[in-house]
Amino acid sequence: MSGIEIEGLNVWFGEYEERVDAVKSANLSVPKGGSFGLVGESGSGKSTILRAIMGLAPTWSGKIDILGRAVEKPRSRDFYRAVQMVFQDPYASLHPRHSVDQVLSETLSLHGFSDIDKRISQLLDDVGLGPSFRFRYPHQLSGGQRQRVAIARALAPEPKILLLDEPTSALDVSVQAEILNLLTDLRAEHKLTYLMVSHDLAVVGHICQDIAVMQLGEIVETLSVEDMRAMKTTHHYTKHLLESSLQSAAG
């Protein structure tokens, strides 16, 4: 069974002469338990695909199937139990006046869990934060710790699929390594499916098995990580991206 199946997805904003086509007939499929990366420069529509899946983009057409079922409009609670998203900037995605405990218990009670207390300790443990972090506010946490809280919140309803929108681009490289390791561990532990957006090919190459390259709202190429490493690309834009990221890595 496939985790995420997208066919002929169009997303646009505005109407008539102000209409902007952010995503044009995108196709992609992520097997259950797989991890898929979307790369491209900003404005290429990679985050918009994630937002369309989550129901955060109001106008779209095409087919989005999650775990073999078409998504409903508006999304049901069951949908949000299966699919969760981690946003780019942990400084912006956490409520500044809610403690970690409040953030997690709100999510848990919304999804109808009863043993909230036990689950919060478990979640904090899962993302490598001790119980001492439970009653802290976001301003008392570092960037990496905040992103861990955001990941814990996404894991709270026990989702099958995690959508990751540039989860490490606001973080230092040393912290990025910790978060990437955490994501690798969590995927193995909870058998999660990842759909990850990043502009950093090295990050996507580390986490994902398959990669789609986007340019100006279109998916120009889909290839496996092995092919990408071996520079087996057919599209010139992918080649350009690869060369520039290899160049900067070589120094």
Place this chain on the structure above:
Amino acid sequence: MSKLLEVENLWVKFPTRNGVFDAVRGVSFSLGQERLGIVGESGSGKSMTGRAILRLIRPPGMVEADKLALEGEDLMGRSEKEMRKVRGQQISMIMQDPKFSLNPVMRVGKQIMEAYRLHYKVSKKEAKKKAMAMLEAVAIRDPERVYRMFPHEVSGGMGQRIMIAMMLIPDPKIMIADEPTSALDVSVQMQVLEIMDKLVKDRGMGLIFISHDLNLVSSFCDRVLIMYAGRVVETLPADKLHEAQHPYTRGLLNSLPRLDAPCERLEVLKRDPAWAIEESVSG
């Protein structure tokens, strides 16, 4: 090589409720006509070093240094009024995000012109001509149109190029670039860097390039200072960055995922408390 800037034993201190916090602790370096990179994590004091050189630390923050000299002339003893002549004209600074550093209610052209007219007594007409030439120099294709635009109408990459134009127009001797490209796309990043590099080279300026991106710094600069907890832990020629000795630098390099060398788990930096206490290395 003549020394443009000399910094000796620079400290930046902030009094807090729990005693004095030292953001920068005894940093020493000198800058010639070269590109000097300063790298470190957030909170390592790299931006504070840049600001302290321009004496932009506001009270209650304190700056102390044995020596802070621009072409042999002391900067520490200068009054605020004298410092204003240094800022922009002799040392200029490019900030991280053009969205916050351009005046949102003033046309782009007027801002660039203002930067020039503040330091040189010229007519408006002449200043406009100079501003146009500068916009062209930063590879803006249609300067006439951009000149009349407001900052919200330009893209991030263009905004940063406008900032560079604005900072270079008074012809400073030193430019401090504080994460000039971290708000930009990878593809635009290279373009902005190339423009900056060319202009700095042509004018024989000194450049202090502050960044958290090790690879970017190693490909772009001549020399690199690595900062940790307010100290310089290591200084290296940029092309030898991958032969770094200090465990902190090594840790940072190893924690990067690499396209050409896949691995199961990334190495996580293990911090040694001794790094924060060690003496600062001068560079």
